[in-house]
Amino acid sequence: MKSLDRTGWITVGVMLLLGVLPPFFYWIGNEFYLLLATRLVILAIAAVSLNLILGYGGMASFGHAAFVGIGAYAMGIPVYHEFYGGFSAAASTNGLFQLALSVGLSALFALITGAISLRTRGVYFIMITMAFAQMVFYLFQSLDEYGGDDGLVIEMRSELPWINLDNPLQMYLLAFLSLVLAMGAVHMIVNSRFGMVLRGAKGNDERLITLGFNTYLYRLTAYVIAGAICGYAGWLMANFSTFVSPSMLGWSRSGELMFMVILGGAATALGPVLGAAAFILIEEILSSFTVYWHLPFGLMLIGVVLFARGGLLGMLQGRGPGK
């Protein structure tokens, strides 16, 4: 195993802190920080999955929150039918069944919409992914049985072997381990032959095509993998908040995910995690001062785009903005 460089040490350090600190707070009786960290970690999983396509693949998806929503509804709807009857084929409180449904449906949605959107490039791709996400938003908004605009209260968390999700510490540890696994998976993917082609196609698509690679299929595969991981994050999110509503997959949620990846540092392993952490902190701190916290947040976002290219990780590495 090759020794770690500076970025590697930062990554290990941050992840160790994230693994130890929130349980420690819980242990000394401060549950609030554990819950905050749970949300952070789940958002980080979604951001890690977006980073695979946005950072490494160069596919600027502005509809990534749709996968969170699909994953969350795929967890909530079986519980709803278990409690209130109707559509018995999908009624279940079995976590593994719900998980398969969340990941499977997200991957399927990614396959269908990705097959269409990836025929286009650049700004078309941004707008189309956004439009498809909004389509799902309007779909769930119009489904009155599942609460429509008001959302769906999930009566019971997923039943899993060995793990009790009603216990906040177990919930956190599951989410944290999932994040580590997701980061590991993305790391393995981007450093595999498949990942090399994906990154190569981001740099120079025509050259890769000339070399005989069907880059469309590589992109689509990456898109489906990212969708599946993000659907998993949605399943976790539904279990964490025991509530799902269309606003979870609105386009401002997608924008926030994008912000996390760019702020933290796109195409880096730790970037999305740092971005998610920064987002949660900014949200917590600003919203404690004012209900109009979106105003300074918006200004901050503009500032990040104008001045902080390279993201937080770039700053930590001491390369400074703009490399």
Added chain:
Amino acid sequence: MDLRPVDTTLLFIQILNGVQLGLLLFLVASGLTLVFGILDFVNLAHGSIYMLGAFICASLTFLVGNFLIAVLLAVPITGVIGYLIERVLIRHLYARSHLDHVLATFGLILVIDTTVQIIWGPAGISVPLPDWLNGQTELFTGVIVPTFRLIIIAAGLVVAAGLFWLVNYTRLGMLIRAGASNSTMVSALGVDIKTLFSLVFALGAMLAGLAGMLISPITEASINMGGEVIITAFVVIIIGGIGSMKGAFVAAILVGLIDTLGRSFLDDVFALFMSQNAAETAAPAISAMLIYILMAVILALRPQGLFPPKVR
């Protein structure tokens, strides 16, 4: 099978509503496509300017007591705001990637929306119409439509015609078209390209603002109206071909008609081949997705939209 006779009066009125929605969408989409075609800039905050126009118009209506005068005042104000936004923020982003455009204007949306919320409060404002606009007009026997909807259609057509004239037959339009093809060359020929860009952006803002003002007496001015319209406007310019004015017009009318007719008649269509009950459950869900399905189908056939611009 129980076939309901199609109510021709209702059908006619819904077609009129669809055209009206389409023309409003065109006003929003034309600004987007103009800014993208010429400035190569993706403006996510276009919907926020639409919303801002509606709120400014609402306040002016109460101030001067007349909706029409308020619109005449609010349109240039929106233009000035657009001009300032371009000078302060947008022009620093032209050289950046589309992703940066999207992120920065996403930030701009949060800034504008929150500012509007601070000034006007979180609730919507309904905009009163003068009496002569507020009534109904009998187009022909049995077909009665709200007068104001006809005014919107007329205004939309006039603005669309004016825009075509501006772009195709004036010196400014010539510069705009030249700037779209090769802005470096235009600037080398001694044209102040920066001011031209600012003007184009302000024009787009005025068009979006006008659309917001025209819809506000029907729906009231509300914070989230911008977010709702921007996605539909994106669908319109994707279908039409980004940067194409003609495409934006055709696609806007198409989307307006399909959305309106889908929402009012899809349950009747579904009832032809499924039970009434199933049709009433499925129709709202499908009609909410109809324009996106249209977009997907058109993109699958023509990835560059119906009228892809020749030069890009």
